[in-house]
Amino acid sequence: MHRRFSRPPLPPIEWAPAAQNRTLGDDEVHLWCASLDQPATEREFLAETLSPDERERAARFHFEEDQHRFAVGRGVLRMILGAYLNQPANALAFSYGRRGKPSLSSAPGLQFNLAHSAGLALYAITSHREVGVDVEVIRPLSDLKRIAQRFFSSNETAQLLALPEAEHEEAFFNCWTRKEAYLKATGEGITAPLDQFEVSLIPGEPAALLANHANPREVTEWSMFHLRPAPGCVGALAIKSRRVRVQCWQWRPGKAA
Ligand SMILES: CC(C)(COP(=O)(O)OP(=O)(O)OC[C@H]1O[C@@H](n2cnc3c(N)ncnc32)[C@H](O)[C@@H]1OP(=O)(O)O)[C@@H](O)C(=O)NCCC(=O)NCCS
Numbered sequence: 001m002h003r004r005f006s007r008p009p010l011p012p013i014e015w016a017p018a019a020q021n022r023t024l025g026d027d028e029v030h031l032w033c034a035s036l037d038q039p040a041t042e043r044e045f046l047a048e049t050l051s052p053d054e055r056e057r058a059a060r061f062h063f064e065e066d067q068h069r070f071a072v073g074r075g076v077l078r079m080i081l082g083a084y085l086n087q088p089a090n091a092l093a094f095s096y097g098r099r100g101k102p103s104l105s106s107a108p109g110l111q112f113n114l115a116h117s118a119g120l121a122l123y124a125i126t127s128h129r130e131v132g133v134d135v136e137v138i139r140p141l142s143d144l145k146r147i148a149q150r151f152f153s154s155n156e157t158a159q160l161l162a163l164p165e166a167e168h169e170e171a172f173f174n175c176w177t178r179k180e181a182y183l184k185a186t187g188e189g190i191t192a193p194l195d196q197f198e199v200s201l202i203p204g205e206p207a208a209l210l211a212n213h214a215n216p217r218e219v220t221e222w223s224m225f226h227l228r229p230a231p232g233c234v235g236a237l238a239i240k241s242r243r244v245r246v247q248c249w250q251w252r253p254g255k256a257a
Pocket of ligand 1: 073133191
């Protein structure tokens, strides 16, 4: 039987307006959230910073909205990273891991990851440690139980299904985003089995990596954070560090350059 701990809800992390000081402390991870739906002038400015392969990727999207959102997502990533590195956004050259994780070979110490859902993007920036983020709009899923049974561990599925029905969606997306953030941090993506490690999922309880069956030590090496970058969205940050300070900012056009 899975016991429900009653704890007060966690205080929301504040997403402050963009900081002027772009110094990344050794123990820090900086999170940025941005709207992918920018006015045309800003969108065009950001699209100008993209490399030829990114422009090709943008052009491959069927719908214009998706083309714009991809271009803005990459443009904002370039603006944010460029500000940390004191380099122009269009000068950055990304490399890709075996499963597609982007990195900067010219600045391998600056680690980052990004995620998007609908019109919202989330960026995590840190130094010298693996980091992953995910974000999802909390939405009804007709096959929620089937997906949980198929992909989550038996403990996670049991915890989820023991919750009142009204909490199922939030708990499901807590679990999903934490798992995905972890696998994005390692670079494996969701090609790796999702039931080989366990995360917390109960709404209001802290995000945590609870078990890794293949590598139990990981539990003592990683931290997870629950994120609420916008109403109706849930996000997760996974970082290979036990002592880390999280700072959250909203990216605004013209403020992050
Ligand atoms: C990484 C992955 C979980 C992303 O899932 P998603 O829900 O569609 O997308 P998210 O919004 O969470 O994240 C997308 C971002 O993750 C980053 N990303 C891509 N692959 C990644 C990986 N293996 N690890 C970490 N981050 C990755 C990219 O920056 C991408 O955004 P962008 O291309 O617009 O810059 C999924 O694509 C995956 O499992 N990929 C690995 C396996 C694969 O299909 N590889 C084929 C390409 S080599």
